[in-house]
Every structure is written in structure tokens, then in C-alpha cells.
Amino acid sequence: MSDTAKKNIYLRLVAYAAPYKWRIALSMVASLLVGGSDALIAYLVKPFIDEMIVAGNMQLAKLVPLLVVGLAATKGAARFIQMYYIRYAGQGAIQDIRNQLYGHLVRLSMPFFVRHSSGTVMSRVLNDVNLMQSVLSDVLVTLLRESTSMIALVAYAFYADWKMALMAFVVIPASAGPAAAIGRKIKTFSRRGQSAMGEVTKSLEQTLSGIKVIKAFGTEREEEEQFRRENAGFFRLICKTFRYDAASSPIIEVLTSIGVATVLWYGLYRVGSGDMTKGELFSILAAILLMYSPLKRLTRVNNVFQQALGAAERVFEMLDHEPEVVDAPDAIEMPLCRGExxxxxxxxxxxxxxxxxxxxxxxxxxxxxxxxxxxxxxxxxxxxxxxxxxxxxxxxxxxxxxxxxxxxxxxxxxxxxxxxxxxxxxxxxxxxxxxxxxxxxxxxxxxxxxxxxxxxxxxxxxxxxxxxxxxxxxxxxxxxxxxxxxxxxxxxxxxxxxxxxxxxxxxxxxxxxxxxxxxxxxxxxxxxxxxxxxxxxxxxxxxxxxxxxxxxxxxxxxxxxxxxxxxxxxxxxxxxxxxxx
The missing domain is CATH 3.40.50.300 (P-loop containing nucleotide triphosphate hydrolases)
Known part of the structure; x- marks a missing residue:
């Protein structure tokens, strides 16, 4: 798919979310609180290590329980607001897409239904739209939350020590290439898998519609074998999607371990030379470790998004199908006729x-x-x-x-x-x-x-x-x-x-x-x-x-x-x- 075609699909998906922009905006504000909480946790590691562990300041220790509970309550409330409103917006957009798709479908001309089996059409209305739901609800939740968290943590890491942060940050662009390649493979196999699911749905729909004929001719075994073949085709394609999806996490793990090892080696060297306190090292290390967790989750989100992108192509393909029989631009209302x-x-x-x-x-x-x-x-x-x-x-x-x-x-x-x-x-x-x-x-x-x-x-x-x-x-x-x-x-x-x-x-x-x-x-x-x-x-x-x-x-x-x-x-x-x- 060309970049222009991808952009058009993105814009069309965003257009469906536009009626829910205020709920999305509220969710984004809550995401900032979630991301800020993660950055604050990394920041507090420094006084915790230096003041309490090293200096033995027990007065500060009395505030730790209140601080832990307060941070957890703030982050929990922000997560609730963020997740509820973004999922509300996503589900609302999916409802609008499904309604529009059904309305468009019943207005298509008879030739369309002659050329397309009812099982294939049902698969697009149900399975493909359900896959799109992951983009406009779960993916948006994760994207907003993890992006804000990662941005906040990267900003704090650079603020605390830009040299160490730069060493860790190199991993992020380095992981973009493998993640993009995996995403493209997932999208390809997901689209083919959805087509195979259409065949499975078609087989099921024909069985239910023709169950009397199947019973009358005693062809249950033959129909079962046919369904098994269709289902096996879907299984093979979906397993290829699983293979690439499963490969993404280990690749990111290896790359992030290189970043963490580099930061740890350089940080220990600076602590040993007296250029950095232990609290500063662990604070930056905590920010970097916390930063990599959103990165891994965002990679998984990209995999899900690519699957949904393949489904969106099929849905929009049907929405873009023009009826062969339409009213003329200047069509008139015919009155109750005599019948000639x-x-x-x-x-x-x-x-x-x-x-x-x-x-x-x-x-x-x-x-x-x-x-x-x-x-x-x-x-x-x-x-x-x-x-x-x-x-x-x-x-x-x-x-x-x-x-x-x-x-x-x-x-x-x-x-x-x-x-x-x-x-x-x-x-x-x-x-x-x-x-x-x-x-x-x-x-x-x-x-x-x-x-x-x-x-x-x-x-x-x-x-x-x-x-x-x-x-x-x-x-x-x-x-x-x-x-x-x-x-x-x-x-x-x-x-x-x-x-x-x-x-x-x-x-x-x-x-x-x-x-x-x-x-x-x-x-x-x-x-x-x-x-x-x-x-x-x-x-x-x-x-x-x-x-x-x-x-x-x-x-x-x-x-x-x-x-x-x-x-x-x-x-x-x-x-x-x-x-x-």
C-alpha cells in the first residue's frame, strides 16, 4: 500500500473519531497525569536513595507511605478517566462505522450481492469492524498512555543527565526499523487471514441455510471436511501473524538490554569517579527502565494497529463500492400509478x-x-x-x-x-x-x-x-x-x-x-x-x-x-x- 493510501485510511479513521473529540481531549489530559506520575516516580528515586538509604534520614521515611498512596490514587484516577473516555469514543466511532456500513450495504444494487457471497459480506461487517475496534479503543488507550509516559520519562532523563539519556535513547530509533518491518508482515498476513475468515463464515452461513438439504442427502461428513479445510487455511495465516507478533518483543528486549547495559556501565564508572551520586544513577536508571516498558508496549500496539489497518482497508473498500443502480440526479417522485x-x-x-x-x-x-x-x-x-x-x-x-x-x-x-x-x-x-x-x-x-x-x-x-x-x-x-x-x-x-x-x-x-x-x-x-x-x-x-x-x-x-x-x-x-x- 502506498503512503498516500495509508494516509487516507488514517484520516478516515480520525474522521470517525471527530464527533467524540472532547472525550478524547479529556482522555489526553488524563494521559498527561499518568505520564507525569511515571516521571515523578523516577525523580523521587534520587532523594529516596541519597537521603534515606545513604544519609539515613528517617523523617523523610514517614512521608513515603503518604507519597506512595497519593501517587497511586492520582495515577489510578487518571488511568480510569483516560481509559473510560477513550474507549467510549472508540466504541462510539465503531458503532458509527458499523451503522454506516450496514446502511450502505442495504443500498447496494443486486449485482453486488450476486458477485459477493453473504458469508464474505458478513465477515467484513462483523469480523473486520471488530478488528477496527481495537484501533479506535484499546490501541488509542495504549498509544496515549504509553506515548505520554515515554515522553515524560525521556524528558526527565535528558534533564537529569543528557549524556546517559542519549546513550539509552539511541535504542529507540534503532528499534523502529525492525518494528516497521514486522508491522508490514503482520498487516499482510492479517488481511489475507480476514479474507480466509470470510470463506469460513461463508461455509458456516451456507451450512445453516442449507441444513435441511445436508440432512436429506446425508452429507454431514463432506460439509465438515469442507469447513475443516477452510478453517485450516485461516489457521495457517493467523499463525504467521502470531509468529511475527511474538518476534517483536524479543527483538526489542535485546535492543533495550544493550541500552541499559551501556547506561549502567557508564553510570557505575561515574559513581566510582565521584561525578555522580548513587541516587542520581538509580534515578536516571529508573527513568530509562520505565521508558523502555512503554516502548515495548508501543511496538505491540503497532502490531495490533497493522492488523486493524488491513481490516480497515476491506471495510472502506466496501464503503467505497458504488451502487450500479442509483436515482438520477433529477429523479422525480412517481405518484400512485394507474398501472400501465x-x-x-x-x-x-x-x-x-x-x-x-x-x-x-x-x-x-x-x-x-x-x-x-x-x-x-x-x-x-x-x-x-x-x-x-x-x-x-x-x-x-x-x-x-x-x-x-x-x-x-x-x-x-x-x-x-x-x-x-x-x-x-x-x-x-x-x-x-x-x-x-x-x-x-x-x-x-x-x-x-x-x-x-x-x-x-x-x-x-x-x-x-x-x-x-x-x-x-x-x-x-x-x-x-x-x-x-x-x-x-x-x-x-x-x-x-x-x-x-x-x-x-x-x-x-x-x-x-x-x-x-x-x-x-x-x-x-x-x-x-x-x-x-x-x-x-x-x-x-x-x-x-x-x-x-x-x-x-x-x-x-x-x-x-x-x-x-x-x-x-x-x-x-x-x-x-x-x-x-
Missing amino acids: VRFEQVTFAYEDEPVLRDFSLVAPPGQVIALVGPSGAGKSTVISLLNRFYDPQQGRVLIDGYDIRKVTQESLHRNLSLVDQETFLFHRSIRDNIRYGRPEATDDEVVEAARKACADEFIRQLPNGYDTQIGDRGVRLSGGQRQRICIARAILRNAPILLLDEATSALDTESESLVQQALVNLMQGRTTFVIAHRLSTVMHADRILVLDQGRVVEAGSHQELLGRDGLYRRLYDMQFKDGEA
Whole structure:
């Protein structure tokens, strides 16, 4: 990393601490007291040795207990103020970073989540931010305390005897080179270790999400081996970090021993020649020994800081990722629409191969448009583009004449209600899940939506009714029950445009019949797009579009398409012959 890039990261970290500057300032004042206490201890060694030990002044000895307690109380109080307020500031800054990161994350476009696994993203939000916490709390505490202590002790040592202090001080710049080299290695391996931790988190997240599949296929041992491999990769990298971290203290110990030995040899020579008293020698020696302790701790702090710097790079990398789909600078609020939808010569590709090619359709307000065709024909892509999860490479999508790229995404989604083929429910109560699209809805409106979705009966049979907590992703409910709650959520949303992507795929025959009738009632006066593989669910659509390889190959009513002997007829015959068999 270049020096400029490092400086930018430092400045960004400092910017997060700026709102807590007064607490940091108070902590710095307390740090001065801590550092001053250490320097005072070194200073008092001289009269203690010369006046009490050598001269035998017992009157001074009576003051020693009071002095010891007083110094300890002052230093203890200063340490408390320093540590509490700097950690408060550090934790506050970390909270701000995590909040900003989460807020930025949920605003990123769908392509980002396609390219990055949820485990990797979770690792950055949790593990990387936690590592950054050490910089803005523990590292700041140690940095302030040890820096002020070392400065105070160095100042006293030079004041007492600059020649001896200079001999000891040479060690400090001499240790800077090895410390910096070790820090760079730690940062490199720490960043790679955090990436490896992302893989571990991804493996864990996939296991928890797919535990039913793992159990069904009996692949526990294979998944365990996969997790062990990912964990071993992380272990190897983190051990390299430990190796360099462990090497830093012995190196500093050796260098400081040279400084102490030089000072001691020169000091004893001067005491022997009468140029210095024993008290002066021990006073300076105490200052130098006390000075090296902060130096060693600061070296360890640098190691921790380098680890956090690697984590900060990854966090800021995510924060700097710009959403692909954004509101135009002059985007307008789209009012509640009538529901006319147009696709005008839309071409779209996720990668290189187009999924939709020159796709056009017109859906008048209140019509039910069904999209059918083989898997991969582009049906769900139409829904994604209408939701503006992606923008087309060519062409445009309009609602009531508004190009959806020129309206705010918030106003666009107020006009849409989606029931996806992936039934997702939050680990909250059933009531909260149904109310998710309209938080202000009353309890009666929630119940009415559930009734229309044929969900009210089974909900009331649950232990806590609508207040039942349904577990992560709704694992306590059957697939059909989850889908009916998702339909109730869409019904309560009451948007002019309804999007049903395989909305009845998980329902049994009886529930499907009831929900189909509820959806027929719901569709009245609403523009509805229905995607379904089971053609029995789209027979009554006003218009059926048959897609194949991203193009509309047929369009018409159910009866019209049956009479053309095309792809729709072949799909129909395959399904109903299978049903008869």
C-alpha cells in the first residue's frame, strides 16, 4: 500500500473519531497525569536513595507511605478517566462505522450481492469492524498512555543527565526499523487471514441455510471436511501473524538490554569517579527502565494497529463500492400509478450472453399478463427489471409513461408488490411479517389480508396466533404456509402493480385453489404479472406471453395459443400428459 493510501485510511479513521473529540481531549489530559506520575516516580528515586538509604534520614521515611498512596490514587484516577473516555469514543466511532456500513450495504444494487457471497459480506461487517475496534479503543488507550509516559520519562532523563539519556535513547530509533518491518508482515498476513475468515463464515452461513438439504442427502461428513479445510487455511495465516507478533518483543528486549547495559556501565564508572551520586544513577536508571516498558508496549500496539489497518482497508473498500443502480440526479417522485407497463425493445445481459433480446410488451392498466416458457427464458428477469434491481443495456421500461430510471426508487417500489418464488420471512412474528410492506397497517387489516391469502385459519391454530415467532427464514412453517404469508404481505401492500413470481408453487392443490380465488379478487383493477411453470395457474390471464431464449415467440389468450400448435401447446401437452400418466 502506498503512503498516500495509508494516509487516507488514517484520516478516515480520525474522521470517525471527530464527533467524540472532547472525550478524547479529556482522555489526553488524563494521559498527561499518568505520564507525569511515571516521571515523578523516577525523580523521587534520587532523594529516596541519597537521603534515606545513604544519609539515613528517617523523617523523610514517614512521608513515603503518604507519597506512595497519593501517587497511586492520582495515577489510578487518571488511568480510569483516560481509559473510560477513550474507549467510549472508540466504541462510539465503531458503532458509527458499523451503522454506516450496514446502511450502505442495504443500498447496494443486486449485482453486488450476486458477485459477493453473504458469508464474505458478513465477515467484513462483523469480523473486520471488530478488528477496527481495537484501533479506535484499546490501541488509542495504549498509544496515549504509553506515548505520554515515554515522553515524560525521556524528558526527565535528558534533564537529569543528557549524556546517559542519549546513550539509552539511541535504542529507540534503532528499534523502529525492525518494528516497521514486522508491522508490514503482520498487516499482510492479517488481511489475507480476514479474507480466509470470510470463506469460513461463508461455509458456516451456507451450512445453516442449507441444513435441511445436508440432512436429506446425508452429507454431514463432506460439509465438515469442507469447513475443516477452510478453517485450516485461516489457521495457517493467523499463525504467521502470531509468529511475527511474538518476534517483536524479543527483538526489542535485546535492543533495550544493550541500552541499559551501556547506561549502567557508564553510570557505575561515574559513581566510582565521584561525578555522580548513587541516587542520581538509580534515578536516571529508573527513568530509562520505565521508558523502555512503554516502548515495548508501543511496538505491540503497532502490531495490533497493522492488523486493524488491513481490516480497515476491506471495510472502506466496501464503503467505497458504488451502487450500479442509483436515482438520477433529477429523479422525480412517481405518484400512485394507474398501472400501465411498457417494455420498449429491452435487451439485458447479466454477463455477456443476453437474457432478454429486443423484448417489448404493453400491459394496459388492470390486465393480467402471464409469462411462461422454459427455464432460463428470461421470465424472472422481466420482474427484476420492472423492480429496477438491474437496468437494461438497451431499451427502457415505463410505468404510466414514466421511465423508471428517471423516478426515485422509493416511489417506484411504492407502486409494486412482489411475491417471489423464494419465500423469505424474517425472524419476527407473523403479524410483523405480514405488516412488513405497510408498517402503519392496523391489526384488522393484517387479519383481513391473511384471510384473503387463506392463511388466517392455520395462523390462529399456532400457539401464539399472529404473535408467533416463526424462526429464521420461517423454518417453523411449512412451505405452503410460508408462501401464503408472503401472499398476505403482498395483499396488504395494496400496490397498483402486482408481481407474482411462482407465487403458488409451494401450495398443495386445496390451498392453491383457495389462493387462486383470493388472487383473482386481488387482481381486480390491478396490473398483474404472473410467472408460472404450471400452466393451470395462468389459463385465465388476459394475455399470455411465451418466452424462449429471451424473446417473445408467442402471445395471446390461453385458447388462442392452444390453437396455434406452437411452444405453448407443446408445454401444455407435456404438463397435462404427465398429469394424466
